[in-house]
């Protein structure tokens with residue numbers, strides 16, 4: 112009797128009962144993967160190493176200074192470290208949530224399991240919440256595991272605890288929002304990469320460029336910012352660091368707004384998920400069977416529809432341009448001949464020849480907006496906020512690197528998933544050609560963003576010099592140095608992408624791994640600078656700056672090239 | 688043309704291909720038959736240079752596949768069991784892509800692609816996207832792709848699986864056409880009767896070992912297939928049964944719905960004797976026909992015998 116009631120009681124709280132079988136399944140699958148445990152351990156170890164270094168740098172300074180100086184220095188370092196960790200977690204957990212959920216519904220549609228689920232009594236609510244919560248739980252687990260580490264930071268003293276708490280709150284709500292958004296978009300997008308890129312570009316515009324331009328144009332920055340804090344997690348994080356009492360209310364409002372926005376997205380997802388399952392069935396049937404169906408359909412109206420259903424394309428953009436391009440002659444008859452290297456041609460096919468238009472439009476818009484922004488800045492030169500500008504440029508950098516990672520890792524592992532790699536490997540194309548062509552194609556697709564990034568970076572140097580922060584003569588050597596450093600990073604991310612694309616069977620895993628390395632690189636970078644500062648203390652700041660960039664450029668270049676070489680060697684190893 | 692010597696492939700503690708010796712003559716169609724998991728796909732992957740054998744060699748046109756991978760790739764056409772397509776490309780573009788991958792000059796590609804499209808009867812689908820094709824058409828497109836560089840040897844892994852009867856027949860006709868063009872074809876299937884009509888030789892594989900190899904004609908008597916005959920008589924069924932049962936060559940006579948099922952003894956195959964005996968006894972024979980060839984049953988018999 113008693114055992115029974117306990118069982119009933121336990122069953123009541125059984126997550127499988129509340130969130131449905133999807134939740135249960137996802138958790139089971141993820142707990143079976145060794146990879147997940149590895150990832151978590153790596154993450155914690157990395158954070159621990161980071162804190163250890165911080166600690167060592169405090170002790171190291173202690174030998175030649177007074178106790179008071181040491182304490183204040185320690186608390187300063189502790190504060191910086193906390194800010195760095197909270198920000199890192201904030202960015203990393205959002206990226207993870209977006210990436211993990213970007214294929215959540217489209218995968219189920221692609222494999223046909225969504226249709227099967229729809230025929231069972233599982234409700235749309237349970238499908239959506241099950242997917243969302245199971246993935247978010249993994250992200251939250253990472254966050255939770257880092258809490259003890261944050262507690263250890265107490266040894267530094269002077270830690271702003273309410274900053275940590277607010278930071279975690281903001282992180283939590285933004286993760287939920289990012290995850291919901293990603294899930295929502297994955298209902299409509301067959302390709303997870305599109306979802307990821309779409310979200311990043313959207314974030315870049317709405318959370319980066321928009322407030323940036325608004326503050327530049329308005330006369331009172333603080334008022335505009337206060338409004339943005341409510342709806343912008345990034346600015347909310349900045350506000351949390353300021354520790355003003357007024358901010359804490361704003362932050363709470365911000366969290367509520369983010370949560371309600373997530374709820375709205377989820378309601379939409381629940382509403383749309385069922386029709387998405389069926390829509391896909393129709394799309395798949397459309398081309399194959401429409402012609403057969405005609406025979407059965409007497410109604411001439413419908414006959415007309417079916418007969419031309421292949422050719423119906425939505426008008427977008429300027430209608431005349433649209434018409435010129437697609438309605439002239441027979442668009443559907445248009446065949447694009449293979450030019451030059453076939454793999455480069457194939458990789459860029461969608462990008463340069465009509466498909467993947469969203470991608471292209473987005474790139475062009477970023478381009479135009481940034482150029483517009485630069486012109487605006489030139490006009491508003493003396494009120495230029497360099498911090499905001501760097502913020503925007505960091506966003507661009509993130510998008511650029513993510514796109515590169517996705518392009519390469521996705522295109523190589525994607526061929527395994529689509530089962531086209533074996534066919535490619537029995538052609539006389541050399542392994543080297545295959546990998547390098549894919550790399551080349553990915554670079555071609557991102558060259559415009561890369562160029563833009565270069566331009567903005569150099570623009571920053573010039574505006575630094577115009578504001579007297581650095582001397583003009585410094586620009587002359589800063590530019591080639593930073594160009595080399597960017598190129599080495601591109602090489603590194605390309606190498607990582609190729610390597611994980613070759614080693615992993617699943618393109619999502621390859622992309623996540625590449626992005627993971629990219630994030631780790633952030634931390635390593637920080638560590639590296641710390642080590643360097645310690646080694647080079649006798650020299651002047653300018654020296655160790657240049658020296659550290661120089662060494663890092665060399666390290667990234669070497670690592671990138673080595674990974675590329677490895678991926679060429681291993682291309683045939685893991686294809687089945 | 689295709690030859691394997693003591694070919695062995697081990698995955699962990701599973702021997703997928705076990706000391707396999709095959710020999711396929713130039714111009715032959717070789718049916719490679721075995722139940723799921725028998726090691727057909729693994730053998731073919733080794734032959735097409737996608738996997739390295741654990742032991743043994745495989746030769747194609749005298750070239751060792753592990754050492755001369757690049758040369759072998761130019762003379763073989765391989766169609767995998769689950770074939771992916773680049774779903775955003777159009778049929779023509781897809782084929783031209785592979786033509787380019789095989790290093791065919793740009794000026795020649797168009798006519799080559801048109802040629803294989805005609806052979807596989809896909810001209811009308813030239814500008815359809817690849818993923819809009821039906822399964823049967825995709826399979827034909829796969830064959831078109833395989834032919835693009837005019838290979839001497841075709842290695843096709845279950846090209847007919849998952850197809851409806853009409854598409855199967857289309858594929859079969861296509862294969863006959865290719866044989867006429869002088870190609871050596873190795874084709875795998877888990878259904879024996881599917882290959883019966885087109886193959887010169889068959890090899891039956893189970894648990895990585897070759898259970899049987901030879902021509903289809905040789906396989907029948909060996910399996911005791913041809914020894915059942917259906918006899919239909921106008922009347923006097925009882926008498927007919929009596930007479931037939933008395934014959935020493937016949938082991939069993941059974942009355943089924945409207946015919947008599949006659950089973951010959953092992954190794955005997957003489958339909959003639961039945962007609963002669965019955966006519967002599969003044970019984971009107973309507974029809975004598977060998978009972979439906981149950982190749983697949985026989986295949987089951989043959990493969991069930993070996994349990995690991």
Ligand SMILES: Nc1ncnc2c1ncn2[C@@H]1O[C@H](COP(=O)(O)OP(=O)(O)O)[C@@H](O)[C@H]1O
Nearest residue numbers: 687698703721722723724725726727728729730
């Ligand atoms: N890459 C692999 N790793 C481990 N085992 C494999 C691999 N490929 C095939 N096998 C195993 O080898 C055996 C033979 O498989 P396969 O050649 O695909 O059979 P068939 O094509 O005849 O159905 C199966 O038991 C299969 O599980």
Ligand SMILES: [Mg+2]
Nearest residue numbers: 724727728768
């Ligand atoms: Mg197989």
